[in-house]
Amino acid sequence: MxxxxxxxxxxxxxxxxxxxxxxxxxxxxxxxxxxxxxxxxxxxxxxxxxxxxxxxxxxxxxxxxxxxxxxxxxxxxxxxxxxxxxxxxxxxxxxxxxxxxxxxxxxxxxxxxxxxxxxxxxxxxxxxxxxxxxxxxxxxxxxxxxxxxxxxxxxxxxxxxxxIQNLSAPIVPITKGIAILPIIGDITQERYEIITKMALMSSERMDLSYLVIDLSGILRINDRIGSFIENIVNMLQLIGTTPVLTGIRPDLAMKVTEMSVKSFNDLIIESTLERALKRIGLYFTEQEVTVIN
The missing domain is CATH 3.30.450.40 (GAF domain)
Structure with a gap:
């Protein structure tokens, strides 16, 4: 003391x-x-x-x-x-x-x-x-x-x-029904609330089928990260948007594994953003973006 x-x-x-x-x-x-x-x-x-x-x-x-x-x-x-x-x-x-x-x-x-x-x-x-x-x-x-x-x-x-908080987690539209949410920096309780609210509102407003959440920019892995990811995944699924996770580093993977998060069992998870987009049927060429259903 x-x-x-x-x-x-x-x-x-x-x-x-x-x-x-x-x-x-x-x-x-x-x-x-x-x-x-x-x-x-x-x-x-x-x-x-x-x-x-x-x-x-x-x-x-x-x-x-x-x-x-x-x-x-x-x-x-x-x-x-x-x-x-x-x-x-x-x-x-x-x-x-x-x-x-x-x-x-x-x-x-x-x-x-x-x-x-x-x-x-x-x-x-x-x-x-x-x-x-x-x-x-x-x-x-x-x-x-x-x-x-x-x-x-x-x-x-x-x-x-x-x-600043909004700029550090912008919703980037890719094509109709698909957007990317790159999360950058530390996840505090305040940022968690801002990011979650923004993700839900944008998903509804943009009528998103998929929201790709890129986690590669998270600076530090702490105890609240796993809960944050689980909560935002569950809430997106409830409003009809399919969450896709990418950029999960080994230290984050270990934290999630420790929590035994059941929500991740049927989730689309890829190591890179490019692989995640291809997984949901989005391919880039030099001239255009092609969506394969």
Whole structure:
């Protein structure tokens, strides 16, 4: 067991995605502004959805709750543009005094600022809400403004990571009904979920009879590899797509053998991509691709 010295620097926390980061951001903000409810909402200009919420005392909002966008304080914040909206008393503010939300709260205060993607498109808002008047300071305004910019950066990182994940396992169409899925890099739980979802959706959208999964680009063989292959094979078979495996190295073959995966008994497995394509009746000539049924 490794003992941590009190003088050691704090361990860095990693976040899985935007939602994970957002939850921790709200908890951190609650230490600096003692307004009852802090929340992040996402909107499509039609519906406002509470993505993450942190209630200190009373539960004023719940995660996942939705309202028509036009009936929310968030809409007023988005209308304000990049300038923060501060309302110390919602019963005295012209635009909120007659709103249903104000009536339900019975009074209170609001602060909000939009969260944007890098291209300027609005994601939603980060806000503070209370059912009693609250005195906002310049420090509070600076806090919300800074966190809004930080979350824009987190959104861009998440989008960039998703693009990288997709590029490392692209679905490559070969001819009608046949495509190749080359898997490159390490298989983490996150990548497993992305690759599986992409394989299933693409197989259905492209009406694939065969999906050739090339495993030669996998960097490291670990305990989850066999389960990953078995699961994706089973799911493809369930939707009517025949999986074909190729590029299985000796170390991967040993791992699969150790697991005694029954799904592999009747599976098409070839050492190379060329042999796999020929096995399903696909032949290449210098001028064209020929499919032999």
């Amino acid at each position: 490794i003992m941590k010295n009190e003088n050691d620097p704090p361990m860095l926390k990693s976040y899985r995605d935007f939602n994970d980061a957002a939850e921790n951001v709200l908890k951190l903000m609650s230490q600096f502004i003692h307004i009852n409810t802090l929340f992040i909402a996402k909107n499509d200009l039609q519906t406002n959805t509470i993505v993450k919420v942190y209630n200190q005392d009373q539960v004023l909002l719940k995660e996942g709750s939705q309202l028509p966008f036009k009936e929310t304080f968030c809409r007023l914040s988005v209308d304000q543009g990049r300038e923060i909206l501060v309302i110390p008393d919602i019963t005295e503010y012209e635009l909120t005094s007659g709103m249903k939300v104000t009536e339900n709260l019975g009074g209170g205060s609001f602060i909000g600022i939009p969260i944007y993607y890098e291209n300027g498109k609005n994601y939603g808002t980060i806000c503070g809400l209370d059912n009693k008047p609250f005195e906002f300071t310049e420090k509070h305004i600076e806090l919300f403004t800074t966190i809004s910019s930080l979350l824009t950066f987190v959104l861009e990182l998440e989008q960039a990571n998703n693009q």
